Amino acid sequence: MRKILIVGAGQSGLQLALGLQAQGYEVTVMSNRTADEIRQGRVMSTQCMFGTALAHERDLGVDFWEDQTPRIEGLGVSVAAPDGSRPIDWVGRLDAYAQSVDQRVKMAGWLETFVERGGKLVVHGVTVGDLDYFARAYDLVMVAAGKGELVSLFGRDAGRSPYDSPQRALAVAYVHGLAPRPEHPDLHAVRLNMVPGAGELIVIPAFTTSGPCDILFWEGLPGGPLDVFDGVKDPREHLRITLELMERHIPWEYDRAREVELTDAGGTLAGRFAPVVRHPVAELPSGGLVLGVADVVVANDPITGQGSNSASKCAAAYLDAIVEQGDKPFDRDWMESAFARFWATAEPVTKWTNALLGPPPEHVLGLIGAAGQLPAVANRFANGFDDPSDYESYFYDPEAAGAYLASVAGA
Numbered sequence: 001m002r003k004i005l006i007v008g009a010g011q012s013g014l015q016l017a018l019g020l021q022a023q024g025y026e027v028t029v030m031s032n033r034t035a036d037e038i039r040q041g042r043v044m045s046t047q048c049m050f051g052t053a054l055a056h057e058r059d060l061g062v063d064f065w066e067d068q069t070p071r072i073e074g075l076g077v078s079v080a081a082p083d084g085s086r087p088i089d090w091v092g093r094l095d096a097y098a099q100s101v102d103q104r105v106k107m108a109g110w111l112e113t114f115v116e117r118g119g120k121l122v123v124h125g126v127t128v129g130d131l132d133y134f135a136r137a138y139d140l141v142m143v144a145a146g147k148g149e150l151v152s153l154f155g156r157d158a159g160r161s162p163y164d165s166p167q168r169a170l171a172v173a174y175v176h177g178l179a180p181r182p183e184h185p186d187l188h189a190v191r192l193n194m195v196p197g198a199g200e201l202i203v204i205p206a207f208t209t210s211g212p213c214d215i216l217f218w219e220g221l222p223g224g225p226l227d228v229f230d231g232v233k234d235p236r237e238h239l240r241i242t243l244e245l246m247e248r249h250i251p252w253e254y255d256r257a258r259e260v261e262l263t264d265a266g267g268t269l270a271g272r273f274a275p276v277v278r279h280p281v282a283e284l285p286s287g288g289l290v291l292g293v294a295d296v297v298v299a300n301d302p303i304t305g306q307g308s309n310s311a312s313k314c315a316a317a318y319l320d321a322i323v324e325q326g327d328k329p330f331d332r333d334w335m336e337s338a339f340a341r342f343w344a345t346a347e348p349v350t351k352w353t354n355a356l357l358g359p360p361p362e363h364v365l366g367l368i369g370a371a372g373q374l375p376a377v378a379n380r381f382a383n384g385f386d387d388p389s390d391y392e393s394y395f396y397d398p399e400a401a402g403a404y405l406a407s408v409a410g411a
Helices: 011-022 035-039 051-060 103-116 128-137 149-153 235-249 251-255 307-325 332-357 362-370 375-383 388-393 398-409
Strands: 003-007 026-031 072-079 088-098 120-123 140-143 169-176 189-195 199-208 211-220 268-271 281-283 289-292
Touching: 003 011, 003 128, 011 026, 011 051, 011 103, 011 307, 026 103, 035 103, 051 088, 051 307, 072 375, 088 375, 103 120, 103 199, 128 140, 128 149, 128 289, 140 149, 169 199, 169 235, 199 235, 211 235, 235 251, 235 268, 281 332, 289 332, 307 332, 332 388, 362 375, 362 398, 375 398
Parallel strands: 003 026, 003 140, 026 120, 072 189, 140 289
Antiparallel strands: 072 088, 169 211, 169 268, 189 199, 199 211, 281 289
């Protein structure tokens, strides 16, 4: 039986561990926290998993919270004008519903399931020296912990990383009590509210430790009017600032947020990071090799909500690559090919996400505006969040965008 070590207990690491466990591999997971510590800690992310990623969880039989979690059936875009109006406001319908489960719920539950099914869990921080030892003791070592010392093992791929500094200041609040959008009271939808020149507010229906909730997620341009959360430690102050910014810049969302309260004392998060693609294989001092997983090697800004989706797709790609390798060695060539398999889905995500971080060109503004009059355009844009490769055919090139809009308008 081949022995595999996964360092990190997030979406990709645990999904991969559970998948390998089901295939008969001897899997060890190293986590710096217990399941209870994860469950009782601070929120770790925003997330919205679309149809393809959710299907990977169903395939493994680990979609434990699907019946309790709001089914997100649409994705809407609103653009704020200086006077507080919405010159652009529409919602596209998803072909397959999306869902958002607080990672505190999911990772704690998956970690417990992994152990119940016979997996070995080691609760301990991991250093480079530790990895050097483990690389000799296991057939394959993978790093799925996207923060800390181990990430520095994986060098930045400059050719795939156009940014070397954070492009957004991030601020998250999980809340109860958000009223529905009055124009669609029975529709759960992700709402992307754009404030030109300042940033975005993304609203995501979700499920947390205390039940259904909503995530209020500010993405502010560094140094701009939404970049005001640095140094805010008090969760109540974090929520107060969140609502104040909503009232000032996006009053239609503030109107339904007047009665909200935080889901719990750990329901806020703020920070920033530079989007980056790293080389997938790291060489240890002894010459041993380790493979980077998900956001260790591809970390995109969360403006497009792709982090958990990419993590799920990475885990699925690596699982297939490991099983297909059989008894052959997990050498550098195999690691590079496994990453290439993941990059086939990650590259379109990276291109699209990086495009949305900059000022939208005129033809993209035309697409977003046309979606308000052409439901087919709104629906196609919304479903691209599940399959970002579709944007390649109409989103980036002005001529392709124009031809697409002409074809829809004439249909």
